[in-house]
Amino acid sequence: xxxxxxxxxxxxxxxxxxxxxxxxxxxxxxxxxxxxxxxxxxxxxxxxxxxxxxxxxxxxxxxxxxxxxxxxxxxxxxxxxxxxxxxxxxxxxxxxxxxxxxxxxxxxxxxxxxxxxxxxxxxxxxxxxxxxxxxxxxxxxxxxxxxxxxxxxxxxxxxxxxxxxxxxxxxxxxxxxxxxxxxxxxxxxxxxxxxxxxxxxxxxxxxxxxxxxxxxxx
DNA sequence: CTCCCGATAT
DNA sequence: ATATCAGGAG
Numbered sequence: 001x002x003x004x005x006x007x008x009x010x011x012x013x014x015x016x017x018x019x020x021x022x023x024x025x026x027x028x029x030x031x032x033x034x035x036x037x038x039x040x041x042x043x044x045x046x047x048x049x050x051x052x053x054x055x056x057x058x059x060x061x062x063x064x065x066x067x068x069x070x071x072x073x074x075x076x077x078x079x080x081x082x083x084x085x086x087x088x089x090x091x092x093x094x095x096x097x098x099x100x101x102x103x104x105x106x107x108x109x110x111x112x113x114x115x116x117x118x119x120x121x122x123x124x125x126x127x128x129x130x131x132x133x134x135x136x137x138x139x140x141x142x143x144x145x146x147x148x149x150x151x152x153x154x155x156x157x158x159x160x161x162x163x164x165x166x167x168x169x170x171x172x173x174x175x176x177x178x179x180x181x182x183x184x185x186x187x188x189x190x191x192x193x194x195x196x197x198x199x200x201x202x203x204x205x206x207x208x209x210x211x212x213x214x215x216x217x218x
Numbered sequence: 219c220t221c222c223c224g225a226t227a228t
Numbered sequence: 229a230t231a232t233c234a235g236g237a238g
Contacts, residue, residue, distance in 0.1 A: 029234075045235040051225065052234085085223040089236075104232060123236050144234040162235085186234060196228070 003171045009164040011172035014154060021204040025183040027133045029053065034109045034134040035062055039069070041126045042073050047084045055081055066107045069098040093121020113139040115130055125162060132179040141169040142182035146189025153193065155210045 018025075028049040031037040036056070043052045058078050059163035063069050069077070077091045084090065092198055097119045109130065110116060125144055131137040141147070143162040147169075151157040157168035173181055192199050198214055200206055 025236085041234070042236095044233085046233055048225080048233050048237095050233095085225075086221095086235085087223075088229060089222055093236080097234090121236065129234070142234070145232080146234070158224060182234090191236090195224075 007172055010208070011156065014156070014175060014205065015177055015181065017208070018181070018188060022184040022187050025180065025187045027183060031057060034130060035066060037134045038097065038109060038130055041129045042090055042121055043081055043084045045086060045090070051084055054086055066098040066101050069094055070102055074107050082125055087168070089121070096120035097122065111135050111137060124166065128182070132182065136179070138175050138178040141166050141173070141178050142186070144186065146186045147182065149190050150185050150193055151194060153209065153212050153214055154205065155212050
């Protein structure tokens with residue numbers, strides 16, 4: 001699908017206003033290596049970054065490399081990450097990833113979207129976070145719960161699935177903006193354009209926002 | 219589509 | 229009580 005010039009112009013306005021208001025938006029998950037970011041991002045599913053950072057402070061002290069996660073008794077890992085929710089699934093994902101990394105990639109994290117998505121528990125969202133934030137590779141736009149919601153409200157996409165929303169965003173924003181755009185949209189979604197009670201009065205995008213689906217408008 | 223799941227705000 | 233939080237798999 002070709003994108004209209006009007007759509008790209010609107011995207012440019014969004015981009016400019018976000019840049020002005022969130023000049024140095026960055027990843028809010030604490031990490032010091034690509035592996036730590038991979039683990040933190042798996043833990044971040046349906047959980048606040050604040051909670052993830054609380055858990056990983058101890059977790060990263062105990063598990064230093066891929067082998068440490070792969071060899072750990074599952075019960076130990078489950079206990080360590082319990083408070084982030086979905087802990088059975090997340091433990092299987094972390095250990096499955098680390099086992100596969102040892103088997104196929106000599107314990108290294110591949111810098112390739114296809115290979116990352118092929119790992120257990122890694123979808124496009126997590127893969128885009130790892131590539132963009134750990135390696136500086138613009139493989140796509142990170143579409144999480146915040147980016148999905150903001151894309152709808154701003155009228156950037158009418159699609160429902162994360163995959164289709166991501167394609168719409170990639171079509172409207174230049175590739176060089178994808179990584180920082182993701183961080184800015186997420187920060188804006190957390191602080192201003194919140195799910196339940198959006199602070200439209202304090203929103204820097206107020207003047208151009210169609211407010212699709214926002215109560216009182218739409 | 220459903221299921222996984224604890225912590226917090228409303 | 230219920231919605232929501234940097235999702236992914238079956």
